[in-house]
Amino acid sequence: MKDNAVFRGRFLAFVLLLPSLIILTIFLYYPTIQGMVLSLYRANLFLGTRRFIGLENFKSLFVGTLSPRYIQVVGQSFIFSALVVILGICLSVALATLASQKVRGARIYRLFLIWPFALSPAVAGTIFLFLFNPEVGTVNEVLKTLFGVKPRWLDTPTLAFTLVVLAAVWKNLGYNIVFYLAALQNIPAELGEAAEIDGAGPIQQFFSITFPMVSPMTFFLVFTNLTFSFFDAFGMIDIITGGGPVGPKPFDNAGLTTIMIYQVSEDGFGGSGNSGLAAALGNIILLIVATITFLQFRYGARRVQYGEN
Amino acid sequence: MLADEGKPYRVVLERIGSYRETLQAAVLAARQGNPPHLAQLFEVGSQLAVDSGIFEPIGNVGGGIDLSDYIEPVINYYTIDGAVNSIPFNSSSPILYANKNLMEQVGLDPTDLPQTYGELLETCATIRASDVDTNCITFPLHSWFFEQWMAEQGAPMANNANGRGGRATETLLNSEAALRIGEFMHALGENDYYSYTGKLEDWSGSDAIWLNQETVFHITSTSVSGTLPRNAAENGFETVTGLLPIADGVDRNGVVIGGASLWLLAGHPQEELEVARDFALYMTNTENMISWHKLTGYYPVRQSSVDQLAAEGYFEENPNTSVAFDQLLETIPNTATAGALLGSFLDTRTIIEEALQKIFNGTAGVEEAMNEAKELADARLDEYNANF
Structure with a gap:
């Protein structure tokens, strides 16, 4: 059989694509284009004003009085996303490998590991806030009883940043593990058996067989985790830290957990409704995510193994 | 009708x-x-x-x-x-809530609550020196208190009569009155007298700290003058309330609604x-x-x-709420207590809160932080005003 089956009639292909295209146009392409146009205007949500100002909004982001804030926000977004993706992927592939071992109660472990996936970012944020509230949270109650310490989780810069990263990693864990479990089931058992006969230990098996075999899944998950960390971590951050605390110099121009998408919402909806400026920052995020995705497909795709050929 | x-x-x-x-x-x-x-x-x-x-x-x-x-x-x-x-x-202003039981344990007179920053800091020192294991004060790190403390000093937040005589074009966040508030925040931070969750605008966080008896005092809205003492009673302590403590050496102008x-x-x-x-x-x-x-x-x-x-x-049955009325009814009507009108008020709030957090953490000096806050708030205001 030929590898590349094609539709003869273009019309049928178009009809089948149409529902997706309509949805994408309404909810994705149209708003994206609107966002691009809006960033060229001084526009206010509350006033309904709109005046063309060219690239002024972008200028405000990177030069001028307000720019130190935005520069810091862009920088810490990168660090946040890198940590969330790298930690998230490493931890989930490790946990999924453990959870796919044939042990008693494996199904229960799997269930518990997948569970965070079922929570919305806001609920996950609330759980973390209950746990890590420095004065009345459960974690500090325990730490105070055992060690007599009460870490300031929400306003010690490093702790607050770490907490938000860990919360985001935890929230994503369930999603990643579901996919990795599926990928692990598809690894032919002979490979493992052959490796065992050749005398490979579990760690060598993991790095030489398991990890390369799940690489298509890793490729996919890097992308979805990246999108999550850039766009969806907003709700958790809003609830856990509200974007704070301001860092030590020179990171005192914005709250350390204010990532770009949070700043977009602060500018566009939270403050005085500066839609133009918010749109400009939104476009920067779009550009960054598009660039990373492009690089990933360009260079990352070569390392991915898709079966025998 | x-x-x-x-x-x-x-x-x-x-x-x-x-x-x-x-x-x-x-x-x-x-x-x-x-x-x-x-x-x-x-x-x-x-x-x-x-x-x-x-x-x-x-x-x-x-x-x-x-x-x-x-x-x-x-x-x-x-x-x-x-x-x-x-x-x-629904109208409210901030008042001081005190834990009567803790005050008595420390040896403080619950009928004589601190009315100025100076008196409050002295009381904090007394609490620290006592063997009662509790901190002095909590309140949400919220710009609302800054706004109230400005009004109490009769100081506007913005030019053009607080934005009421014409559209405001400049904020006054580094005025003498503003610096006094900054100094107070600095003193609270330096002596570790102030407790909050670390999150900005965390109302329920500060309520929880006070209800857990982690601090003697709490400053929050009169809107909870009914519920907060009830919750306190459930946690086994009595509440007394007092006027919002204000900067020393200034006349009490009153509160912004x-x-x-x-x-x-x-x-x-x-x-x-x-x-x-x-x-x-x-x-x-x-x-x-x-x-x-x-x-x-x-x-x-x-x-x-x-x-x-x-x-x-x-009011005889609920003396805690009468403080709130006194504070409101004694307010002198002027442009400061009428409150600021700023199109960029919400941005300004975030800027003020971050400045106060920097002062409290010791990341920035009082004047440095307030000068920077003014500059940022003015930039946001210009941006807003440019819509007209």
């Missing part, structure tokens, strides 16, 4: 979310040609609401309304360019506007304001409600 004529109007209530979201929703609904009749908006959104042009000043509808019974500092806030824009509904008011949306037939207005007046009539106050602790905004509560002997 609608009730008198027995006309068939129905009140449909819709909860949108936070105050910020409600303002957004009202604006978007109006732009789409389907405005509600009334919206409950928070005080700092006032300039945005006026500028949005979707509201009808409620005092101008029909033949106007009689506002003589409304408490002056309250109605003062919502009077813009001589027109009463909205009817105050906080809370929210009912705004009438334009674009409806005259009769509907009048009915909606009548409903807003009904919500704030003497009896409704009394029951609202008893339920929550929010001020009744009418003099007749206060008089009736006094006649019932309510």
Whole structure:
């Protein structure tokens, strides 16, 4: 059989694509284009004003009085996303490998590991806030009883940043593990058996067989985790830290957990409704995510193994 | 009144979310040609609401309304360019809440609460020196307190008479009055007298700290003067309340009214506007304001409600709430206590909170932090004003 089956009639292909295209146009392409146009205007949500100002909004982001804030926000977004993706992927592939071992109660472990996936970012944020509230949270109650310490989780810069990263990693864990479990089931058992006969230990098996075999899944998950960390971590951050605390110099121009998408919402909806400026920052995020995705497909795709050929 | 004529109007209530979201929703609904009749908006959104042009000043509808019974500092806030824009509904200001039991354990007199920063810091030192394991004070790290402390000193937050004489073009966040507040925050941080969750604007976080007896004092809104002492009693301690402690060496000017008011949306037939207005007046009539106050602790905004509560002997039974009234009724009406009108008020709030956090953490000196705050707030204000 030929590898590349094609539709003869273009019309049928178009009809089948149409529902997706309509949805994408309404909810994705149209708003994206609107966002691009809006960033060229001084526009206010509350006033309904709109005046063309060219690239002024972008200028405000990177030069001028307000720019130190935005520069810091862009920088810490990168660090946040890198940590969330790298930690998230490493931890989930490790946990999924453990959870796919044939042990008693494996199904229960799997269930518990997948569970965070079922929570919305806001609920996950609330759980973390209950746990890590420095004065009345459960974690500090325990730490105070055992060690007599009460870490300031929400306003010690490093702790607050770490907490938000860990919360985001935890929230994503369930999603990643579901996919990795599926990928692990598809690894032919002979490979493992052959490796065992050749005398490979579990760690060598993991790095030489398991990890390369799940690489298509890793490729996919890097992308979805990246999108999550850039766009969806907003709700958790809003609830856990509200974007704070301001860092030590020179990171005192914005709250350390204010990532770009949070700043977009602060500018566009939270403050005085500066839609133009918010749109400009939104476009920067779009550009960054598009660039990373492009690089990933360009260079990352070569390392991915898709079966025998 | 609608009730008198027995006309068939129905009140449909819709909860949108936070105050910020409600303002957004009202604006978007109006732009789409389907405005509600009334919206409950928070005080700092006032300039945005006026500028949005979707509201009808409620005092101008029909033949106007009689506002003589409304408490002056309250109605003062919502009077813009001589027109009463909205009817105050839930109004509050900050007061000092003290844990009476802890005060007695420390050896402090619960009938003599600190009234200035200096007295408060001295009291904090006494608490620290005692063997009672508790901190001095908590309050949410919220710009609202900064705004109140400015007003108490008779100091405006913005030029052009706090934005009431003309559109504000500059904030005054590094004025002498502002620096005094910064110095207080610095003293609290340096001596570790202040406790908060670390998150900005965390109201419930500070309530929890105080209810857990982690601090002796708490500064928060009078809107919880009913509920907070009840919760305290459940946690096994008694509450005493006092005036908001203010900067030393200045006359007490009074507080800016906080809370929210009912705004009438334009674009409806005259009769509907009048009915909606009548409903807003009904919500704030003497009896409704009394029951609202008893339920929550929010001020009744009418003099007749206060008089009736006094006649019932309510204040003798609830001495904690009478502090709130004294503080409000003794407020001197001026541009500072009328509150600032700033289109970029919400951005300004974040800027102030971050500045106070830097001062408290010791990341920046008082003057440095407030100068920077002014510069940032002015940039945001310029950006906003450039829309006109």
